[in-house]
Amino acid sequence: MKLKQILLGLFVAVHAVSFAQENKKEVLFTIDDKPFYTEEFARVYKKNLDLVKDDSQKDLDQYLDLFVGYKLKVSKANKMGLQNNVAYQNELRSYRAQLSRNYTTDTKVTKELINEAYQRSLKEIKASHILFTVDENAVPADTLKVYSQAMDVRKKILSGESFDEAAVKYSQDPSAKENKGNLGWFSVFRMVYPFETAAYKTNKGEISMPVRTRFGYHLVKVNDIRDNRGHVTVAHIMTLKGENPVEAETAKTTIEEVYKKLKQGESFESLAQQFSQDKSSSSKGGQLQRFGSGELSSEEFENVAFSLKENGQISEPFKSEFGWHIVKLIERHPVKSLEEVDAEYDNKIRKDDRSKLINKSLNEKLSKKYPVKREEKVYASIKTLVTDKIYSQEWDVPANMKDFNVKFLTINNDKVVNATAFISYINSQQKNKINIKPVSKLVDHLYNKYLEESLSGYYNDNLEKEFSDFANVMDEYRDGLLLFDLMEREIWQKAKTDSLGLKNFYEANKVNYQWKDRVQVNIFSSTKESVVKKAQGYLKNKKSIDFIKGKLNTKDAIEIMVKSGTYEVGGEGMPKHEKVTKGVTEIVKEGDYYFVTQVNQELPKAIKTLDEARGRVINDYQQYLEQNWVSELKKEFKVKINEQTFAKVKSELQQTK
Structure with missing residues (x-):
């Protein structure tokens, strides 16, 4: 189990109407004389009623057993003093701070700022600036002096002095000597809010009035404005750069061979599945999730992707900091809608100068409240x-x-x-x-x-006093977090560190951990059956991989490619040969490709060692420990259920289904 599963299972943090709020609190059960009430049980049950897929979990008797089990684990955590753990308290404070954001803001002002940011995001600005520094808390006389300097320089520029030359001469931004004040292209949230506002309110080719930020006064010149270039969906084939010169050269050679095959008309998706070393995308034909400017960690990759104009267009091989790539444009997307960016912009607004406007509005309301x-x-x-x-x-x-x-x-x-x-x-x-x-x-x-x-x-x-839903969510998260810490200590960590218990569990269940038949192979592929037949002949004559590639590939055409490894028979990555035994297989066709496989070694079915199956054994051992845990807790704690009260709440809940 994971913490997310715990919270999404019994205690999903959503707002819910409490059950029987007008009724007097009734005790449903006690654990060591500590009461737990019908109100919480009913609220949690109704909140999760539509989330459970197993109808048995909707049965109120079984649900009560689950609920009691949960509270037993929380009671155990409190008994062990886990609530005093510093890490736990910090995590709880962090969550409360996050949750409270929805209650400690002025939603109207926030919405207006989100709308403003979205409208600005539709454009990108190319601008230059001249900075006149002044302390954020400077006295009015000093502030006025710097403002006057900025106005004097602005007048000189409007009278004909070059902005670039003025930036070099007057700007107190250290980079101005090199870039002449040029900041390049930017969009919303890239600059401090007052500067951004000046840039978006200044027409192309014009110079703003002096604008004050925490750095000082700026003159902003807007050099150009363009539409936001939106998002793209692309696929790529990647070879990793390698750890040494030999691996680096192999990566380059492989990507060049793949590119030649693409130029010969072979399938991008099939080649990605065979040769791309980006395992997260290769099985999907190399396709990546859609992205926009600045969302990837490689600017080079983004620039190449956005340079492609037509769907299906393929780039030449290029190198990034990660390795070599070939990119195929699948689809261009317009900028996201306001609804799509609403949550993202809300979060960003809270972190920049715009938040001061929100705080000011909230403070005015609190001073009245x-x-x-x-x-x-x-x-x-x-x-x-x-x-x-x-x-x-x-x-x-x-x-x-x-x-x-x-x-x-x-x-x-x-x-x-x-x-x-x-x-x-x-x-x-x-x-x-x-x-x-x-x-x-x-x-x-x-x-x-x-x-x-x-x-x-x-x-x-x-x-918690102002909003009952806030109090409920905090109580649920507090218990869920305690349970996570308890499970980590008593179940998950124990399964990892209890070597003797893990070994005994493995010995008792090792029949469940077996290798299937495997083979160590070299797989040869081509879109031409005649080429694969030649490769098959060479293999039967004991020729090497280098010999075969030398005979069948030329400088201008890559006809045959090879990948080597150990695969399960019939598993992913292996061609679907009818018979896979030591030697050379028959030729099979899958999609546009023909395959022949050289089987160097057969590895029969066998029980995995504990080390080979450790991840799965640990997971199974965790489940075994957890299944036996609640029964032990029922022996440790005294649980007393008020059957009459449960019958009453059950009747009321059944009427709400």
Whole structure:
């Protein structure tokens, strides 16, 4: 079992309406006197009713047994103290943070930003820029000075000075000396949001007004605009580059031979199945999943793929960092629809500057939702503590904080924040080198930030109280994660490390782990039967592979190709010969190809050794251990089922089917 199977089995994280929410909680069963309620059982059962394929699992008596078994395992995990494991707690926090994203955002603003990003994604921009650096927290006078410099340079360019020359002369981007400010082509999410906005709002050939980012002010010149080139579906044949010069040369020779056969009209798909070393795609004729710009790890491969114009067009052999390829265009696809990119863009928006717009909107709502009372005398005292030393990061928190261990804020009439917490926050913000002056305004600025963070934190901490579905999912994930850790320790890891138990299990079941008949062979193939007949004759006369290839292949035409290895008789990769015995087989035709096989050695059926079958034996041993586990847990824990309550909930659930 895997964690995903656990969560998708009993506890799939979907929103569901709780059963009998208006009724008083009723205890369905207890484990060592700990109660478990009908509400949870009914909710989980209904939630998974349409997911189970085995009708027996819909039987409520069997489902109760599964549910009790699950809770027994969780009880065992808690008894062992796995809930105190640091890795477990970190994983739970990570999941909660991920789940909470759907509750801690302004959906309206997010949707508007997704729509904006999608419209921009339809185009790609080629632009240059000139950067005038200024600190993100610079005082207004310094900011105005840099802005004026940017405006002066803009006027010079509009008056005739070359943008490229101005970039070399004035830009504080170090790369400008080499690239003259040219940033190449980019699309949405490639640049910081304010820069991206300026680029998309500036017409081709024009220069933007100075735009402020965290790096400073930019002048953006849009050199060109083009449509997004979309996605493509391609197939490829690949030979790996190899670990040494001999293997590298073999890879190159093989791809050149394959290309010659393609030029002779042979099937791309068949050649991919035989000779491509990309095992993930070779069985599918070399076909890859559709992709767009930047989605593969090889820019060279992408450029070649997008250069193909007609479906079925085949590239010449080319080299990437992985090896040699030949690419065939199967289909071009337009850019994805808004619906297809919605989730992807949502995730990206949360990670860049756009998120500030979302946070601002949410903060405004929270400030209205939760009343805040500030102790004004305490706030005034705090202000007197902060001095100009904060600008040089030399301000220290008072040694005696006793007088400030008092109430400073009250949020929603139930959460109290001490003044010491805010003072510590001010101290932590020194590293950001905020230059707002005078000090009183700096403290006001930090207070507003602190309040926003406090309101957001309070809201996040109370999501379980605000949303019952959130609380249910967190409870289910908490149990599922505990079970995963328990299974890892008690079942999965034990199956891997219990060498004696594994060996005994193997000895008792080794008849289930057998090799089929195998042969060590050289397989010769060609689209021409006459060529294969010649190869068959040479093989019967004990000629070598190199001799046969030398006789039948020429500089301009590859007529015969060979692959060698050990295969199961009748298995994948072996031609379907009627008789496979030591020597030379008859010729068979499959698709467009003729095959003859030289069988060098026959390997009869045999029981695999434990090492040869280890992966499957471990998997079977895990299942064996798990099947016997719940019965042992029922002996360890006292389980008491309230039969009368179960009869009642069963009757109600049967009416909902």
